[in-house]
Amino acid sequence: MKITKIGAVLAVIGLIGGGFALPFFTASTNSEELVLGHGNVDALQGVYQQWQNHYQARGGDATQLRLPLAHSRLLSTSASKARGAMTLNLMTGAVTVKASGLEASAYDVWLVDNLDGPNRTVKPEAGDRFFRLGTLAADQHRGELSTSIDAKALAGFNIDMVVMSLAGQSPDQSLVIAGAPDLLQRLYYADKLWAKATLGPLQAVAETTSAFAFLLPKVANAKSNGNDANLAAVMGAEIAEGRRLFTKETFSGNGRTCATCHRLDHNHTIDPKYIARLPPTDPLFVAETNPALKTGFENPKLMRELGLILANIDGFDKPGVMRSVPHTLALAKSIQTEGTVRDDQGVLLKGEFDLDLEFAHALGWSGDGSVGTGSLREFAIGAVVQHFTKSLARKPGADFRLPTDAELNALEAYMLSLGRSDDINLSKMTFTSAIVQRGKVLFDQKNNPVDPVTKKPILGKSANCNGCHSNAGAISSTTRGNPTRDTGVEVMEDQAAVLVDPTTPMDGGIGDEDKLGWCADNDPDTRCNYGEGRFNTPPLIEAADTAPFFHNNSVSTLEEAVAFYNTDAFNNSPGHLTSSKADRTVKISSSQVVAVSLFLRTINALENIRNANKLADQAMALNGSNGRELARLAMEDTEDAIEVLTEGQLIPDQAAVAKLRSAYNYEYSAALSPSTTLRNTLLRKAKALKLEADALMVTRAP
Known part of the structure; x- marks a missing residue:
């Protein structure tokens, strides 16, 4: 399966035969089966729909x-604190670029078409194709450029990136700040622009060799079921390639891949138990x-004993931190940055920290895990440079190659499609076990009650x-x-990593400045780290499946x-x-700890069941080894459900566990069966048993 850049033109200023386009997508027309694995078209469609609603609610x-435009410590040719944004009117061709934090007196602004x-x-x-929009002059570290573009001059141009360079230099010579449309933007404009192409001055013109056929039904009938199916096909092809x-x-x-650390058969993460089973030749141990890579790339002792990976989160000129590998399940539901979301009435919900607004997504453990604008798309670039390099020189073209634009599209599609596309609704869930139900009640509150007399919690x-x-998400x-x-994780006494290796530095979390004073008073040779001490909130629906816990694997169970x-x-x-200084001190009893834990184990098992049945559906639509592979992945999710329900020792839902064990046996046989008919029969029986197990654990109100 190969995903190719579209060779089509959108005439955005009403001139048929001219114009430029965002690079969209096309699905291969060969008959090869799409293998999505844990990727889920429905999940990606849900993510896209939510993004579209959110985008339109903001106007x-x-x-x-x-x-948005920002400095990238991997792509930028010079250091800069500048940030900016480009706005392009797709109907008139009017362009406005604004930037602040500028240090030079003048910059050139460019559109970039990354050629295949x-x-x-x-x-x-x-x-590559470069188109210069004009020169932005800086005054008191700020600047603005307003211009308009000529459609004829941009015929066939695809906007892959917007770059601000030092004046007089092209983007391949100087890149100060830059930005690129992400996957959801590309899907949105492909969908909307083509749907409107026959309604006014906006025209859609396909080249004679265009592979844009999958969008043509949108022009004819923008709301047809066939149109929706074609968009789903595009998403499916992108997910499979990703x-x-x-x-x-x-x-x-x-030799490493993304799956070296984010293992598909281990909930897209790794831990010390999993690492212990790997052969010495596994790329994980390349250091x-x-x-x-022997020195400064990884800490093999901390990797093997605690499952920690070295990350130069504050830049390669500063010491790295040792972090666990976060899973990537339901990623789309956990990366919204505070201060960027509006309520149902369209009112912006302010976050507590302005620094968070500098990042498009809350990624990595500390929210600043992505380079540039902080987007998921750019996260993949940073991962390649950090973890895939052959030497610490990290020279593109020698130590690794950077991804292409099309590869970033596909990787983003796959990562956004993993796991849930929505959080659960705890208010509509009643659990059969009294212990689990009590755990839900304890969990599903945000503040301590207050004594009316003493006013104390x-x-x-x-x-x-x-x-x-909220709703056990992030x-x-x-x-x-x-x-x-x-939350104080970093200052716990007797951290496991420090006990194993006393030179392990403090991890400052988000930010690249010494806000906590950990570095200022230290000897220059002492390793220290930078930041504000804050870390991302992980989703808890998948928590029981993904031990150890916290950013440094400091807690085992x-x-x-x-x-x-x-x-x-x-x-x-x-x-x-x-932020309003409400006291959320926690003092719960050991029995309450057990109740909350059993609640978390139960909702994790329910998610395992949902995902396993989704994988089974996909397996039944595939033939041969592809179908067996998906049956195996479904079996592993069912096994996870059994494990999370039984590892807590107290097992309140034993009847459900028994049904899951029977379902697992059917899936085990299905994964081995050379007969598609027999495999699908076994998978249907397993699905039915898992749904019965679900019903034994919880009832859901409409």
């Missing part, structure tokens, strides 16, 4: 393209086999989880974004992770107070 529409071909990458290179890249593409580096009545984990119930908070919030480390941390 966005298909006639305006807005791209051997040795081409996402970075602006000689041979999965191939995620699991197999080394980007000409040290032990490649002399050029009454402890032991709430676990106060809902404030940061979204604040107040801001509807991912809250980055300092789910019960210990819940009990952490009873400790002084949390209750004395900034995170125990809300």
